[in-house]
Amino acid sequence: MSDPVLSVRDLSTHFFTRAGVLKAVNGVSFDLARGEIMGLVGESGSGKTVTGFSLLGLVDAPGRIVEGSITLNGVELTTLSEAELRARRGREISMIFQDPIATLNPMLTIGQQIKLAIDAHERVSPRAAQARATELLTQVGIPSAAARLRAYPHEFSGGMRQRVAIAIALLHRPSVLVADEPTTALDVSIQAQILAQMRDLARETGTAMVWISHDLAVVSSLASKLAVMYAGRIVEAGPTARLLRDPHHPYTAGLIASLPAMAKPGAPLNQIAGSTPSLLSLPQGCPFAPRCTHASRQCTTDPDMTQQGDRQWRCFHPLGQTAKEPA
């Protein structure tokens, strides 16, 4: 396997609020190879989005990265200055968001917004910029792109706006794209189109993706590997197909069981009992223990990450692994 384009080690991002220290991301590690798509899955408040913003160095005050390292194309990002980070944002790593209505500026034309993103990293003539913008919009599937450059965001549908945002994010062919639930706000048929397109684009441009989602079904159709987050930690990671077929962490198993498709028609939907713990006061030991049916006394201490082949889990009582469970 080649060197990873993105390597995250023990990343911790905390928010220093008046109510206390909020540990949004708490020791997250993963690697991403060129062109690889990783799904980052978890409930709301599990730290997925903050992880994404941390990768770009865009954590808003009162939050900051307190620990860990992020290496992008061999360069350590956490020690870079703001100017050096900015030079990498959009060119080596970029991000798209959930709500395409909120991301584009309603008062600038699509062409102007693409031009701003080009100008952020390159000096090109207006003509060349226009040609580039047209090509890009065509690439993400916007018909009669040249004419649409003069249009404003409100003249586009939600799906089209998201395509424009994707075009802007991929403008400089970044090594890594962080996609924060980009299809959640779209209707299902558009969602499927965009997912397929993103997968093709990733393949063509070699852009690796961190695909953040709370929706296992969406991610599993796209990502070659998954990382499941719970309360600021990755609790399980591994290749998508095997992780879904044979989850080791009880939380992952709960997530899979609660997929609507898994329930019998007419029967009540499965759900994981309880709710996510407050990130301000995490319980001692495994944060999932209070909701876990397998929890034991041992779970009051924090489990370490167990690595076995290309799979990882953070649990004392992994499912399907009972034979190997230590005494």
Added chain:
Amino acid sequence: MLGFIIQRFLQAVLVMAAMSVIVFGGIYAIGNPVDIVIPPEATQEIREQTIQRLGLDRPLYEQYLIFMGNLLQGDLGRSFVYNIPVLELIGGRLPATLELVLISVISATVLGVSLGIYAGYRPDSWVSKTIMAVSVLGFSVPSFWVGLILILFFAVNLGWLPAGGRGNTVEIWGVAWSFPTLDGLSHIVLPAINLALFKLAMMIRLARAGTREIMLTDTVKFARAAGLSEGTILRRHLLKLISIPIITVFGLELGSTLAFAVVTETIFSWPGVGKLIIDSIAVLDRPVMVAYLILVAFLFVTINFVIDLVFALIDPRVRHGAAT
């Protein structure tokens, strides 16, 4: 776009027509003006002649129609007191108010928006906290008192700036202006500061609130993620996004200050229209009052019309009549 302009224009005409009725009716209700036009010892004959000459014996609607007929021909009547056409009287005073108000409102807006953006961008710095403290002061201290203190401090104690009047003026297009001469400019400074203080405070608040809100939106996060510099984000994204309320308030303030800079003009004995209207009310110079109110209404309608056009120019959603 053309439909939009026509629609707004018709609205403006309607407002003006309604305003003329209200003003005319209101002034009519004040009472008979004959007594201030003729001396108290005048004979009954002179009195009746005057009433007939002024057309006060006709029914109200006829008086109104005559007034409107003259108005449309640009004739707003003659001042009872100065006995010159009202338009000439107001026209002679307007430049003084115009230059004072434009200078103060524009500088208040430019300075206020810049300070407000800074205060919204770095809300926790001590500079921002100082800016906000000053803006509270600008809101809460009464303008006449500030005017007096300015005179006391800069004109009387320090002797740096003149206390009142317009100073040397220059004729441009047959109108006297103060701002092109250094002496005239030095006369403008204190009244302009006096007028600007409240507007400055308001602009700071508006710009700060807008900036704080916009900086937290996904638009800004997305721009940052695309690698745009903070300067570009402020200039190209933020400034446009916070402009709508600022332009609205700018227009309203411009109109109301032009019309009612009375207090400042009185304190600094600035010979503008505000002082004129106060004097006219004191002596019940009716033609001046009516003409002034009509002109003020016209001013507001025009400013609002222009602002609507500006909105349409800068905000595509207004231009296209979109629902969002």
